[in-house]
Amino acid sequence: MGSSSNVVSSTIAKKWREHPPSSYSLKVDNFRQLEKFASTSDDKYQSRLFSSGGYNWYGSSTHLAKLLVYPKGNEKDNGKGFISMYVAIDSKSLTSAPQCEVFAELIFFVYNKKEKKYLTIQDVEVNRFNALKTVWGLQQVLSSDSFNNPESGYVFEGDQCKFGVDVIVPSPLNNWEILSFNEKLRNPKFSWSVKKFSQLKEDKYISNTFSVGARKWVLWLYPKGGSGEDGKWVSLYLQSADSDKPKADEKILAQANLRVLDPLGSNHIEVKLNNWHVEQNLGWGRTRFLSLAELRKVYLDKEDALKVEIEFEVVSSTKYYPII
Structure with missing residues (x-):
């Protein structure tokens, strides 16, 4: 899914942002329950399908994606001890499209109540979705220790938290x-x-x-x-x-x-x-x-x-x- 290297890529950029995600947002009212659910569902939670990128992918409303959250990390992708997050494009719509690939920038969000801002994490390399690679993301978005620390502000008002993603798909080049x-x-x-x-x-x-x-x-x-x-x-x-x-x-x-x-x-x-x-x-x-x-x-x-x-x-x- 992401890089399986033991060293986090130097292309990862993190920064704070007040503006919420524009592609998809996921609010969890009980994070502990999400952890329990994920342990029985391949360690991840999948959002419903959404379209994004400024226009529906490939310009068609049938090309959609999901946000994947691993609350305990994706161990298969060197994500143990971290929150892991990915975007998965709908493979059926992808393979049926006239174009069978799309390039997208992914920015993942984790809300911090204490800062009243979102921590954004992005691999600045553009991701290439196609029939052979339908999932892209980051295996080490935020360490579990930092996320679960009550003083950090990521889990708030009992056991709530917020995740999100921006999927930025550039329109085809038409000015050159x-x-x-x-x-x-x-x-x-x-x-x-x-x-x-x-x-x-x-x-x-x-x-x-x-x-x-x-x-x-x-x-x-x-x-x-x-x-x-x-x-x-x-x-x-x-x-x-x-x-x-x-x-x-x-x-x-x-x-x-x-x-x-x-x-x-x-x-x-x-x-x-x-x-x-x-x-x-x-x-x-x-x-x-x-x-x-x-x-x-x-x-x-x-x-x-x-x-x-x-x-x-x-x-x-x-x-x-x-x-x-």
């Missing part, structure tokens, strides 16, 4: 995402030749849309710089294309090298981008990418064209369920 980083990009480069640069009059120019890493992108060029730059700088950005903007709460990582090419040599101006593109911030780059004076001096070719290039290293992708 898979984040991937594509480092083997097909055609990772895009080049843009901005012709007749010295004659440009608009504040902003946008490249053709291009695709890298299953996403669509554009480059934005401000030939006189962005807001507040007084026409002394060239601004350059990588931007998600309007037709492929990130959805709400979606984010796309783009690692890339954005360059202005030197037409006569290898003195390229390069900015490394490593940013998440989100709905609220679609573009990344540099406002002061290159001074306009240096650009005119070095970076225009004989035909007055500016050559811009971007080379991607990584583009992320995320699959979501459910899709919002």
